[in-house]
Amino acid sequence: MGQFIFIPIIFFSLIILISAFFIVKQQxxxxxxxxxxxxxxxxxxxxxxxxxxxxxxGRLSLKIQQLDVIIETKTLDDVFVRLKVSVQYKVIRDKVYDAFYKLDYPHDQITSYVFDVVRAEVPKMKLDDVFVRKDDIAIAVKSELNDAMITYGYDIIKTLVTDIDPDGQVKEAMNRINASEREKIAAQFEGDAQRILIVERAKAEAESKRLQGQGIADQRREIARGLEESVEVLNKVGINSQEASALIVVTQHYDTLQSIGQETNSNLILLPNSPQAGSQMLNDMVASFTASNQIGEAMKNSSKKKEN
Structure with missing residues (x-):
């Protein structure tokens, strides 16, 4: 009978002994x-x-934890916006007592402070400034939380404004504005490219005309030099300048006819081919030169009379 009583006592003692030990995990x-x-x-x-x-x-984790708080508020230009603020915090190792006994719900406490700071800062800014100065909002939240939560044994590591979400209609308007700006810039670039293309094309055409004119001038200069040499040669054999000119004109006339006749794909052209044609052309040229000289002399005499 005594043995039956002794066994439960041993079993109970083992349970008590085992319950005296426990394991605490890292951090x-x-x-x-x-x-x-x-x-x-x-x-x-x-x-x-x-x-x-x-x-x-109780047990408290000493690891860094994160709490995401979503706040809806209004900006200075009357735009409703939703902000997501991420708060990274941890229990201070030397203040575990305060963290456990002074505060039951740290998440609720942190959320209240985040709401208070964000709704005090964002209404002072326009929507564009909220995007630009989101780091200033995060710094203000961290400063306020640090001052408040250090008393409860919590250290605020970092606060981040991770998302800014304006009202749907406002986002659509912003997207349209951005699209219009990009189209405007694209049109400006296309206009500049087209203008450059036109300018370069005009420069190329002008250069082509200049070179073409220079070529024609050089060609006429060489023709004139050749005619001058031909007249000098004919003068040496006793042919005067007028006869030499007539001979050259007739020769050029027949050379032209021969050149046209050799072209198989040329259109039909009717030209005078009698010997008198060259003489007539020469007489017309001489008459034109004479008339031009007379007009020039008359203009000079008229200018001299006006000066006197």
Missing amino acids: TAVIIERFGKFQSIRHSGLQMKIPLVDRVA
């Missing part, structure tokens, strides 16, 4: 209470407590 703090009163804080490793006297009141 975790365990709060031990004795008869409902704070006793100690235990950190990572194998720990021991008095069975039936001490108890584990």
Whole structure:
């Protein structure tokens, strides 16, 4: 009978002995209470407590945690906008007692401060300034949270404004404005390219005309030099200048006829081919030169009379 009583006692003693030991994970703090009163804080490793006297009141993680808070507020230019603020925080190792006993719901406390700061800062800004100065908003939130949460044993590591979402109609209007600006810039570039193309084409055409004119001038200069040499040769054999000119004109006339006749794809052209044609052309040229000289002399005499 005694043996049957002894076995439960041993079993109960083993349970009590085993319950005296507990393990605390890395980056975790365990709060031990004795008869409902704070006793100690235990950190990572194998720990021991008095069975039936001490108890584990709670565990706090010492890792960095993140809380995402979404706030809807209005800007200075009356645009409703939703902001997402990410708060990174952790329990201060030396203030585990304050974090456990002074504050029951840290998430709610942090959310309240974030709402308060954002709704105080954003209404002072226009929508464009909210995008540009989102870092200023994050800094203001972090400063306010640090001052408030340090008392409760929490350290605010960093705050970030991770999303800014204006009203749907406002976003559509902003997209249309951006599209219009880009189309305007594209049109300006296309206009500049077209203008450059026209200018370069005009320069190329002008250069072509200049070179063409220079070629014609050189060609006429060479023709004149050749005619001069031909007249000099004919003068040496006793042919005067007028006869030489007539001979050259007739020769050029027949050379032209021969050249036209050799072209198989040329159109039909009717030209005088009698010997008198060259003489007539020469007489017409001489008459034209004479008339031009007379007109020039008359203009000079008229200018001299006006000066006198």
